[in-house]
Structure formats: structure tokens, C-alpha cells
Amino acid sequence: MSKQFQFKLVLLGESAVGKSSLVLRFVKDQFDDYRESTIGAAFLTQTVQLEDGTTVKFEIWDTAGQERYKSLAPMYYRSAACAICVYDITQSASLEKAKSWIRELQRQADPSIVIALCGNKSDLAARRQVSQEEAQKFAEEEGLMWCETSAKTGEGVNEIFDRIAHKLPEVAPLQAQRGTAAAKPAGARSVDLNKGPAGPGTPESCNC
Amino acid sequence: MATEIQAKVISAVNEGDISRLRELSLLPGGFGDARTVAWPYLLQARSSSSTLTPAPEAIASSSTTTVASTITSPIASSSSPPLSYDDEPHQDESQIKLDTDRSFVLYPSLHDTKKDLLKSRLNRLITRVLRKRRKLAYVQGYHDVLAVLQLTLCPGQEPSEEDEMMLERCAERISLFRFRDAMGRGLEPLLGLLRVLRRLLRLADPAYAALIEQTTPLPYYALSNLLTLFAHDVPTLPLIQHIWDFLLSREPVWVVYLCAALILERKEELLQRVREDGDEGVLYVLLSGLPPLVDSDSLPCSSESDDDNPPLTPSSSASLPPYTPGSSSSLTPRSPPLLLPHLLHRTEALYVTFPPSHPGLKLEDTLGPASVHRAPWPPELTEDEAEVVVTRPSDIVLSLDEDEEPALEELKGAPSSKGRRTREQEMRTLMAVLVVGAGVMIAIYTAEGGMRAVDWLGLARVAVGVVREGAGRLARGA
Numbered sequence: 001m002s003k004q005f006q007f008k009l010v011l012l013g014e015s016a017v018g019k020s021s022l023v024l025r026f027v028k029d030q031f032d033d034y035r036e037s038t039i040g041a042a043f044l045t046q047t048v049q050l051e052d053g054t055t056v057k058f059e060i061w062d063t064a065g066q067e068r069y070k071s072l073a074p075m076y077y078r079s080a081a082c083a084i085c086v087y088d089i090t091q092s093a094s095l096e097k098a099k100s101w102i103r104e105l106q107r108q109a110d111p112s113i114v115i116a117l118c119g120n121k122s123d124l125a126a127r128r129q130v131s132q133e134e135a136q137k138f139a140e141e142e143g144l145m146w147c148e149t150s151a152k153t154g155e156g157v158n159e160i161f162d163r164i165a166h167k168l169p170e171v172a173p174l175q176a177q178r179g180t181a182a183a184k185p186a187g188a189r190s191v192d193l194n195k196g197p198a199g200p201g202t203p204e205s206c207n208c
Numbered sequence: 209m210a211t212e213i214q215a216k217v218i219s220a221v222n223e224g225d226i227s228r229l230r231e232l233s234l235l236p237g238g239f240g241d242a243r244t245v246a247w248p249y250l251l252q253a254r255s256s257s258s259t260l261t262p263a264p265e266a267i268a269s270s271s272t273t274t275v276a277s278t279i280t281s282p283i284a285s286s287s288s289p290p291l292s293y294d295d296e297p298h299q300d301e302s303q304i305k306l307d308t309d310r311s312f313v314l315y316p317s318l319h320d321t322k323k324d325l326l327k328s329r330l331n332r333l334i335t336r337v338l339r340k341r342r343k344l345a346y347v348q349g350y351h352d353v354l355a356v357l358q359l360t361l362c363p364g365q366e367p368s369e370e371d372e373m374m375l376e377r378c379a380e381r382i383s384l385f386r387f388r389d390a391m392g393r394g395l396e397p398l399l400g401l402l403r404v405l406r407r408l409l410r411l412a413d414p415a416y417a418a419l420i421e422q423t424t425p426l427p428y429y430a431l432s433n434l435l436t437l438f439a440h441d442v443p444t445l446p447l448i449q450h451i452w453d454f455l456l457s458r459e460p461v462w463v464v465y466l467c468a469a470l471i472l473e474r475k476e477e478l479l480q481r482v483r484e485d486g487d488e489g490v491l492y493v494l495l496s497g498l499p500p501l502v503d504s505d506s507l508p509c510s511s512e513s514d515d516d517n518p519p520l521t522p523s524s525s526a527s528l529p530p531y532t533p534g535s536s537s538s539l540t541p542r543s544p545p546l547l548l549p550h551l552l553h554r555t556e557a558l559y560v561t562f563p564p565s566h567p568g569l570k571l572e573d574t575l576g577p578a579s580v581h582r583a584p585w586p587p588e589l590t591e592d593e594a595e596v597v598v599t600r601p602s603d604i605v606l607s608l609d610e611d612e613e614p615a616l617e618e619l620k621g622a623p624s625s626k627g628r629r630t631r632e633q634e635m636r637t638l639m640a641v642l643v644v645g646a647g648v649m650i651a652i653y654t655a656e657g658g659m660r661a662v663d664w665l666g667l668a669r670v671a672v673g674v675v676r677e678g679a680g681r682l683a684r685g686a
Contacts, residue, residue, distance in 0.1 A: 043496070072428075
């Protein structure tokens with residue numbers, strides 16, 4: 001009897017750091033040199049199978065990066081089990097933006113949310129502005145996962161989702177409790193996009 | 209045939225006959241190449257007068273053989289100066305650059321013009337408009353809107369100076385009088401419009417609306433269509449051009465009706481997918497993407513049943529791309545194709561049944577008098593006034609804090625001049641909705657021959673919600 005989990009994941013980060021490209025690589029193993037900007041948010045799903053047979057289905061909310069869409073973000077991260085905050089290693093300002101998202105998540109999101117800090121565009125290391133040491137140090141201090149990825153080459157992409165998929169079931173019992181408690185948040189009717197019968201991190205009963 | 213329609217379009221422009229233009233916009237192919245005349249006219253780009261008048265340069269429609277020959281000196285009589293170009297950068301130019309650099313992903317290989325050239329022209333166009341109209345803020349999606357104008361009015365390798373000036377005028381006008389609600393500092397006007405859309409769906413099909421709201425309480429999936437007038441997602445240029453023929457010849461609020469008609473039109477498909485997938489996400493994915501749209505211009509007579517081989521979109525124009533599903537809507541290939549003229553007719557019917565003045569829409573409680581979706585059309589404001597309006601968000605959106613109102617509240621309709629409905633009528637409405645809603649839910653959840661535990665939970669939650677809301681209303685009404 002294998003376990004099945006379903007988790008909501010949200011991608012946050014400055015415009016054009018590669019959020020949609022990361023998702024496209026993870027979900028379809030594709031890459032486009034030019035990917036049109038996201039308006040509002042996009043939704044995709046992908047399932048990961050762990051070694052012990054556990055399956056983890058990600059419901060991925062890929063958000064728009066422009067500052068003015070920021071006010072929509074809480075709706076997407078509110079009941080998320082995990083978040084990937086993406087920066088572009090060739091743009092130091094994008095790391096600052098990722099840090100501000102992390103601070104917001106730490107303040108506003110579910111306290112048990114799993115956060116990964118992800119430096120994308122590692123194929124452009126020649127133009128690097130953010131050192132690995134700097135980002136890694138910040139991640140360690142904040143207790144976050146950290147990685148560098150290249151949506152273009154695929155480097156590191158599956159790994160980070162795998163690491164999250166391994167980590168989530170460990171905190172799942174806690175999340176499941178919260179998911180139940182948060183199933184009817186007061187005043188959240190119009191903004192709760194995580195409404196299915198299976199709350200965040202709620203293990204689905206086995207079909208067998 | 210195509211040139212005949214174009215002659216009619218040009219003749220309607222000459223006569224200032226908006227209702228005729230509206231009729232023509234419903235036909236397969238819309239205005240065709242004559243939109244290079246019709247759009248500047250509808251956007252009032254040729255002059256800054258506040259009423260739509262026949263284009264001052266007499267267009268000899270009777271002798272028209274090509275549209276190009278009719279656009280002589282398009283801004284010769286313009287009383288508004290061309291955009292002045294202030295060298296001081298607009299605050300949003302770095303974001304604009306990020307977006308124009310990755311623009312023109314749709315419409316692949318449509319033109320010989322190199323993509324890099326199209327991108328730099330688009331960047332220049334946006335920059336010029338915003339440097340002139342500095343109070344307007346850039347929002348992602350605005351670039352999609354101006355890209356459609358650019359590809360329509362200035363598509364060639366080396367556009368004439370006159371064409372470029374006309375493009376800039378049209379871009380300025382569309383920004384000030386169609387798009388400006390979104391060009392203030394925040395998203396609130398758009399959120400207000402989403403609420404109007406939600407109410408329209410509830411009025412048109414309460415049970416279906418309830419099903420959608422169960423997974424997506426506000427229709428965020430329609431955000432990019434509402435914002436960009438469908439420019440962000442419609443996959444081919446001829447299709448978006450036809451949609452704009454329709455929209456530009458009508459008041460800005462029509463985009464809400466088009467969004468709603470599209471959602472209503474897809475009901476069967478969506479119900480079936482929910483049955484098959486039993487997955488909450490599928491609704492958002494389907495609704496945020498578009499079904500394949502076809503303009504019946506290109507179709508054989510039996511097109512509607514030709515599902516196995518969805519016809520592509522070649523029409524009167526010479527160079528048309530094949531239909532390519534939008535990369536952001538990977539599930540849409542499974543959707544049956546939708547005939548655009550049919551959709552536009554349905555939009556008209558929806559508008560007639562639930563006009564903007566319908567009390568159930570609460571348009572005037574939600575959006576302010578300065579919103580383009582409420583303001584008179586053709587616009588009465590001057591361009592300078594329109595620019596200043598975006599700095600007064602409280603005049604554009606009045607209220608968003610009605611989230612807590614019962615989902616069924618609007619079904620009864622607000623007090624109106626036609627008199628208030630009785631409580632008995634309300635009760636009947638409520639019961640009817642309960643029965644229909646439950647019926648739909650049961651039909652959906654039992655179609656596969658069995659219910660899983662989680663489905664019962666979902667059903668129970670909806671039922672509890674409906675009953676609770678009904679009880680609340682009765683309590684208030686008592």
C-alpha cells in the first residue's frame with residue numbers, strides 16, 4: 001500500500017527570472033528561449049514518485065512577477081504547502097526580491113510551509129552577479145532549501161522538486177491538521193483557490 | 209466577397225454608422241483588411257473631438273479596390289499633435305523592456321518582418337505613449353494589446369511615417385479610453401470587473417456558476433482576457449483582429465459579456481471534464497485557456513460537426529499561420545472548436561438579456577463613474593482628463609468589500625424601478641436554485657457510476673453552504 005500526497009506549490013519571484021520556464025521544464029521537460037510573460041497566474045500539475053512508492057502530486061501555481069500583481073499572491077500562497085522563491089543569478093536585485101518574498105511567506109503563510117530559494121539561469125554563470133556562497137548562506141540562516149537551476153539545460157530542476165517532494169511527507173501530518181483547520185478560513189471565500197476536498201498536504205486515501 | 213465587406217465597412221465609417229459597423233463585426237472575418245480604416249475611426253484617432261464623426265478625409269468607398277488606397281494621409285486633418293517624445297524615461301521602462309524582449313511569441317512567422325525588429329518597435333511604441341502620458345503605469349499585458357495594434361496598423365518591414373503616426377495615435381487612444389482602468393497603481397479596478405463578471409455568470413446560469421465558484425470563487429481565470437481584451441491568449445492574429453472588430457465597435461464593458469459568453473459556451477465541455485477528472489484544478493486550467501476558435505469564413509458547411517479535424521483559420525487574408533495551441537493552455541487541444549461568429553452572437557444575446565443597467569450586475573455599485581466600463585461611449589473626457597483619472601482610483605472602483613455576501617444574494621436582484629420581488633418569489637428562486645444545483649451536482653458526481661468519499665464531502669459542503677446562505681437570507685428578510 002503506497003501513500004499518495006497532494007501538495008500545493010507556489011512560485012514567486014521577480015519578473016523574468018524564469019518561473020514559468022522552471023515549471024515548463026519540470027512538467028513537460030521543455031524550454032523556450034522566449035516565454036511570454038504570465039498574466040495573473042498559471043496552474044499546472046505534476047506527479048513525482050518517490051523510491052518507497054509514495055507519490056506526490058504537485059499543484060503548481062505559477063504567479064506573475066510584476067510588482068503590481070503582488071496583491072494577488074496571498075491568494076496563491078495562503079494554503080500552499082511549499083513555495084519556490086526564484087531569483088536570477090545574473091541579477092543581484094532579483095535575490096533581494098526573492099528575500100522579500102521569503103520574509104512575506106514567513107510572516108503570512110502557513111508556518112509549516114516548506115520554502116526553497118532557487119537561483120535560476122545557472123547556464124549563464126559567466127554573467128553571475130549572485131555568488132553561490134551568498135545565497136546559500138542566507139538560505140541556511142533562514143532554514144530554507146537552496147539550489148541553483150537552469151531551466152534551459154534542465155540542470156537542478158528535477159532535483160529541487162524531488163527534494164521538496166521528499167521533505168513534504170515528513171511535515172505532512174502537521175500540514176494535514178492545518179489543512180483541515182484551514183478548510184473554512186473566515187472571510188476567505190473569494191480568495192481561497194485551494195478548495196478541493198483534499199486540503200494541502202492531506203494524504204489521499206489509497207485506492208487499493 | 210471579402211472586398212465587398214470591406215467596402216461596406218468603409219462606407220459605414222464614412223457615414224459614421226456605428227450600428228452598421230456592429231453588424232459587420234459579427235460576420236465571419238469581421239472587417240477584414242478594412243479594419244485599418246475602421247479601428248482608427250472607432251478609436252477616434254483621427255481627431256480629438258469627443259464624438260465619433262465620419263473620417264474627415266472623404267473616403268471614396270465606391271472606387272475602393274484596395275484598402276490601402278483609402279488611407280490617404282490618415283492624420284492630415286488631425287487636430288491633436290503627434291506624440292511628443294520626452295527624453296525623461298518613464299518609471300516602468302525596465303519592466304517594459306523585460307516584456308517586449310519576450311513578446312511576439314504568438315503569431316509565429318506571421319510576417320517577414322524580423323521578430324527583433326517587431327520587438328524593438330513595440331518597445332518604442334509603448335515607451336513613446338507612456339512618456340507622453342506619464343500618469344499611466346505599465347501593466348504586464350498592455351504590451352499584448354499594443355502588439356495587436358502594431359501588427360494590424362503597421363505590419364510591414366518599413367512602415368510609412370504616416371502609418372506609424374496613426375499607430376501611435378491609436379495606441380494613445382486605446383490606452384486612455386479602453387485600457388486606462390488597469391493603468392493606475394493597483395489591480396482594484398480589475399478585481400471590480402471580475403466581480404461584475406461573476407454576477408453576470410450567476411444571473412445567466414446559477415447552477416453552473418455555483419459549480420465554477422466552488423473551485424474558483426472569483427473568476428481569476430478570466431483575468432488575462434478581461435485585461436488584454438483577449439490579446440494575450442488568442443492564438444492567431446486574424447482571430448484577435450476579428451474579436452477586436454467586435455469589441456472596438458462597442459462600449460468597453462462588452463469585454464465582460466464576451467468573457468461570460470465564452471465561459472457559458474463551454475459548459476458541456478467543462479461538465480464533462482469535471483466528471484472525467486474529478487480534479488479541482490481542471491476547471492481553472494480549462495477556463496484560463498481558450499478552446500480552439502475558428503472563424504467560419506474558412507470552414508466547410510459541415511464545420512460544426514467536423515470535430516475530428518478542426519479546421520484551421522485561413523480566411524481572406526493572404527498570410528495566415530496555422531493554428532498553434534497556446535503554450536499556456538496545453539489542455540485545450542481536447543476542447544471542441546468554437547465558432548467565433550456564434551460566440552459573438554451569443555455575447556450580444558447575453559448583453560440584451562442582462563444589460564449593464566441590470567440591477568443584479570451592480571455595475572454602478574462596484575465601478576465608479578470614471579471607469580471606462582461605466583463612462584459614456586464615445587468618451588466625453590478629453591485625453592488629458594482621461595490621463596488624470598487613473599490617479600484617482602476611488603473614482604474608478606467603488607467597492608470590493610462584498611465578499612461575504614451570500615453567493616445567491618444577487619439572484620434575487622436588487623430593488624429596482626420595476627419593483628421589489630416578494631419574499632415568496634425569492635423563496636421560489638432559492639428553492640429552484642437548490643434543486644437545480646443539487647441536480648447538477650448529483651448528475652456530475654454520479655455519472656461515473658459511483659461516488660468516492662471525497663466527492664460526497666464536496667457535495668455536502670456545497671449543500672451546507674447553500675442551505676446556510678438561504679437560511680441567512682431568510683433570517684435577514686424576516
